[in-house]
Amino acid sequence: MSNQVESAGSLLSRESEIVQHPTLLRASIMETDFPAAHSTDSCWFAIDKDGRVGFFRTGEAGAYPQQCLFGEDADEVVTRLIEAIPAGESQVDRRGRLLPATEGGGMWHVFGSSEWPVIMFLDSLNPVQDALLTGRASEFKSREGFAILWRDLTQPEYDRYHQPGRGICRGCNWRFEDRANLARHGIYSFDTLGGNVTAYPYGLHELPTKPIHVDQLPPQIRDYVKLARFASLNFEEQPVFQPAEHLPCESHDGTYSDMEGVMRSVEDGQIVPEE
């Protein structure tokens, strides 16, 4: 992925119409250190049909629009947005963690640690009441059902909620708390689903309770964020989608997995024969 980021280059120098902006982002931003700026993965921004703002993490393999605020420029905007927009509440959506066309519903079950806490989705809080009461876990706002945040989950605890046939845990994912949480600043936060090799669809990992509208942003940021627009999508209602099905995209190997799990070429959308 790092090669892709470098080959994509700096948006500021790539897009002639953007070079015309004389007041751009770098000057006041690069002095501010921020963990996201050093990630090996990359990120990009886009808006939906109504002007909701989405932030997308590619992971190692996610496809990204040919024209979008991408990479280091996106990192700079992340920093500015966090500075400019007061933090509010965010919530999680289990549907945004489901990789479509996958056996077992596409939900992961992962083991957490103090370094990487996990979000666990449940139909009821009853099975975890003791953990909540003792502070071993804390409730997290969820759009459907319930979600709790585990820090340093032990093996016996993990086993208790994953006993075959009991169906207590409806899926658990890591929550990378060292990363910028833009959902708290009004922005829909997407991650690629699945592994690190295939350009799978993106899922809505965290969303704001009070979303910002793109025209609330300063013009310089607004104009960049609007470079990629999903004219038929509503981030609120479609928590999983494949960007390459909506906009011309690039990916590390020129392919993506569509919503049916079929591998296609980013160039023309044609099915790529399995090797």
Add this chain to the structure above:
Amino acid sequence: MITLAGHTAAIRSVAYSPDGTQLASGSEDHTLRLWDLSGDVEPQVWPAFPTSVEAVAFTSDGLNLLAGSSAGPVVAFTKKLTKRPKWNVAMHRPGGVCSIAPVPGGTDVITAGWDREVRYWQSQKQKSKALCDPLEVAPSAMALAPAGDSLAIALGHVPKIVLVDMERHVLHGSLSLHEGSAFALAFSPNGSLLAAGDSLGRVWLWDTANPGKPRMLKGHTWTIYGLAFTPDGRRLVSAGADGTSRVWDIEAMRELHVFVWHKSWVTCLAMSPDGLTVATGSEDHTIAVWDMPE
């Protein structure tokens, strides 16, 4: 309703001339357009802005049109968009111009910029000076009271509107929205009310003489980007990110009409001087000029 088409990107600002015969529009396509509303004359276009044209305004005497861009220049024209403008001054850098408000009864205007500065422009002399201390954060909207004695400025992403005493050039008060932030402001024609449209879709109404208990109009579902009173002060028009334009009865505090004129969200709004028509600009690249209902 008539649609003014020609811009190739979102409309950022619209303003009627004081005599109501012309409409100016600024767009993300980097152009300023001047539309003749009295006939079928093609609009004049001034294409030389380096970036988005964020704010447009006529001076109160109608002799000058000013436009400000997100790259900073404030450009002034006389009645026509001549190739060479009357003047062109770089200001509000970095960040550019956010809003322009004409000062009643003359040629002066006030500009607010993303650099947090508020400046008073003597249009004839092409000079400007800081009106007050820099704002604590960049502004999101501005409105000057009809008497010219008080300036309201909404602070972006902060639930606060500050009031500037125009005689002493100092901040003399503030209004709280408790949560959210305002992106549209308008004074009623007699100055007795200040309306604010916020990021949560609420319209706040303060009695300027007794602002302690604001009233609220609810109907919009997202950020309000435009507000205007009718000249008689009995109606208020609002429009915004939910794509609707709404007409409100101020005395009864109720919604009278909801219109959807555009294919996308509404970015700006202006009321004609006679109160008979409203112009709304949109992300869909068009301006709708529509009749105010009876």
